Amino acid sequence: MKIIKYGYFIRAIPSLILAMASLHAVAADVDWGGVEAKTVKVFYPGQSSWEFLRSKDHGRGASVVKKMNKTCADCHVGKDGGYDIKADEIISGTKQKSESKKSFEPQPITGATGFKDVTVQTAYDKENIYLRFQWQGSGASVTDPSIATDNKADRIALQISNNIGSFKNYGCYITCHDDQDDMPENRSTEVTLYGYYTRDKDRNVKDQGTLDGFLSKGQFIDLLEASFVGNEIKTKDMHVLDKRSDDNNDLTAAGGFENDTYTVVITRKLSTGDKNDITLADGATFSLGIAIHDNKNHGRRHYTSFPVSIGLSTAADINARKF
Numbered sequence: 001m002k003i004i005k006y007g008y009f010i011r012a013i014p015s016l017i018l019a020m021a022s023l024h025a026v027a028a029d030v031d032w033g034g035v036e037a038k039t040v041k042v043f044y045p046g047q048s049s050w051e052f053l054r055s056k057d058h059g060r061g062a063s064v065v066k067k068m069n070k071t072c073a074d075c076h077v078g079k080d081g082g083y084d085i086k087a088d089e090i091i092s093g094t095k096q097k098s099e100s101k102k103s104f105e106p107q108p109i110t111g112a113t114g115f116k117d118v119t120v121q122t123a124y125d126k127e128n129i130y131l132r133f134q135w136q137g138s139g140a141s142v143t144d145p146s147i148a149t150d151n152k153a154d155r156i157a158l159q160i161s162n163n164i165g166s167f168k169n170y171g172c173y174i175t176c177h178d179d180q181d182d183m184p185e186n187r188s189t190e191v192t193l194y195g196y197y198t199r200d201k202d203r204n205v206k207d208q209g210t211l212d213g214f215l216s217k218g219q220f221i222d223l224l225e226a227s228f229v230g231n232e233i234k235t236k237d238m239h240v241l242d243k244r245s246d247d248n249n250d251l252t253a254a255g256g257f258e259n260d261t262y263t264v265v266i267t268r269k270l271s272t273g274d275k276n277d278i279t280l281a282d283g284a285t286f287s288l289g290i291a292i293h294d295n296k297n298h299g300r301r302h303y304t305s306f307p308v309s310i311g312l313s314t315a316a317d318i319n320a321r322k323f
């Protein structure tokens with residue numbers, strides 16, 4: 001009996017190998033040449049928190065963000081696609097907040113531009129989503145992988161959500177707060193990214209039952225990261241609710257750095273089976289916020305995007321190509 005089973009197993013191996021090989025072939029073989037490429041601008045925000053956006057320092061913007069009836073892009077992106085945001089002055093440390101007169105960036109990054117263009121392409125098949133990004137940068141952690149150990153790797157982080165109205169309008173900004181690390185009201189205890197709706201009006205974390213409710217309704221933010229460490233690309237799978245937490249790593253990434261340009265393709269199953277991952281499917285739309293760290297700048301000192309929508313065969317800012 002045992003021998004028969006063993007024999008069966010041996011005979012099954014070639015087809016198993018074939019099946020596995022074809023799975024990998026799909027990931028490697030996405031023909032990106034035929035996939036729509038969109039440019040998403042990222043800009044350097046300095047200490048522009050959720051609280052700033054709802055304060056007098058945000059001028060006419062404050063009451064609108066409080067009422068949540070217009071998006072960031074409605075006010076800051078012109079019909080021609082031009083950005084009306086003073087990111088060059090923020091990164092160089094010369095821009096002050098209009099009411100408090102505090103600098104947007106107390107630790108300026110000299111010589112850096114306030115904006116970067118990120119080329120975004122997306123595709124999916126029955127099993128996976130493929131997210132491809134290209135942008136220009138320093139290559140610092142490719143040249144010197146040792147800086148990655150200080151959490152200073154050049155990297156891209158993606159916030160993804162499909163069930164939070166304020167994230168659709170305001171993206172990552174709903175997770176950025178004045179009491180976080182390296183922000184103006186941090187009291188030296190570690191505070192990582194969190195959704196504003198997980199706190200009460202005194203900034204205390206809401207009770208576990210309420211947080212569990214948000215999680216079960218999909219009202220959390222999936223966080224996917226790819227870091228360049230020498231010639232390797234390392235991934236981290238996280239989510240943000242009342243804090244940033246690590247998940248099962250369900251991500252793979254491929255890419256490199258050439259001609260001053262990073263390229264990365266992040267691959268993930270549409271449905272990973274992890275309750276801490278947003279489940280995607282044919283016909284779904286989700287919102288994406290992009291963050292880019294470059295040239296040893298770490299923590300909050302990164303570029304950010306306004307949110308863009310991605311459609312899996314639905315109308316959106318960026319249409320994922322179905323294979």
Ligand code: HEC
Pocket residue numbers: 045048053056057058059060061062064065070071072073074075076084085086087097098169170173
């Ligand atoms: C109702 C229109 C409106 C909306 C919506 C809005 N803003 Fe603003 N924003 C403004 C105005 C007006 C200013 C200038 C305020 C001042 O200096 O007093 C400003 C200033 C800023 C600044 C400071 C740099 C600069 O160029 O003055 C940042 C950063 C910023 N907004 C980010 C955002 C983000 C992020 C969002 C979405 C979460 C957003 N804004 C939504 C109108 C808006």
